[in-house]
Amino acid sequence: MFYPAPIERLIENLTKLPGIGRKTATRLAFFLLNARGSYITELSTSLIDIKEKIRLCSTCFNITDTDPCEVCRDGRRNRSTVCVVEESSHMMVIESSYPGCFRYHILHGVINPIEGIGPDEIRLKELRDRIEREDIKEVIIATNPNIEGNTTAHYIGEMLKPLDVKITRIASGVPVGGDIVYIDPLTIKSSLDNRKNL
Numbered sequence: 001m002f003y004p005a006p007i008e009r010l011i012e013n014l015t016k017l018p019g020i021g022r023k024t025a026t027r028l029a030f031f032l033l034n035a036r037g038s039y040i041t042e043l044s045t046s047l048i049d050i051k052e053k054i055r056l057c058s059t060c061f062n063i064t065d066t067d068p069c070e071v072c073r074d075g076r077r078n079r080s081t082v083c084v085v086e087e088s089s090h091m092m093v094i095e096s097s098y099p100g101c102f103r104y105h106i107l108h109g110v111i112n113p114i115e116g117i118g119p120d121e122i123r124l125k126e127l128r129d130r131i132e133r134e135d136i137k138e139v140i141i142a143t144n145p146n147i148e149g150n151t152t153a154h155y156i157g158e159m160l161k162p163l164d165v166k167i168t169r170i171a172s173g174v175p176v177g178g179d180i181v182y183i184d185p186l187t188i189k190s191s192l193d194n195r196k197n198l
């Protein structure tokens with residue numbers, strides 16, 4: 001027993017969303033079926049808009065609806081420091097701790113040979129061009145502290161070595177509020193390697 005074809009098609013499309021199984025998709029489909037027309041129009045327009053209006057900033061590759069993006073246009077930011085992150089969502093996290101401080105460069109991925117992602121597949125060349133073109137004094141590499149993030153950080157370090165720019169890497173170690181008893185040995189090692197004078 002199937003629902004009428006348009007409802008089945010909607011359920012099928014909703015199950016393609018992450019974390020949505022057929023049961024939830026069916027519940028959502030019936031919610032939408034009973035929703036006001038104005039809500040359906042608003043929802044469809046917002047879906048089309050993210051495809052038509054969202055693009056990448058030609059300077060930092062942040063997702064944006066204007067080019068340059070809001071962050072690149074912000075004249076109050078430190079123009080000599082660029083923080084390199086894997087994704088736009090990572091930039092948002094750093095912004096919540098250091099609002100309005102840095103400029104950014106979004107790589108849109110990390111080097112991952114197992115998945116066939118090499119340096120040319122992410123925005124590394126654009127980073128190098130930018131460091132050569134702009135008056136940047138420091139590059140903070142804020143890729144994740146895992147194998148792929150560290151490989152990418154190392155690659156960036158080598159790539160920018162010939163240029164007159166300071167390269168720093170975010171520290172990794174015991175999380176704030178953490179307990180040493182529950183920390184894995186690799187994180188403990190990293191904390192010791194990155195220890196600071198008191």
Ligand SMILES: [Zn+2]
Nearest residue numbers: 057060069072
């Ligand atoms: Zn930008």
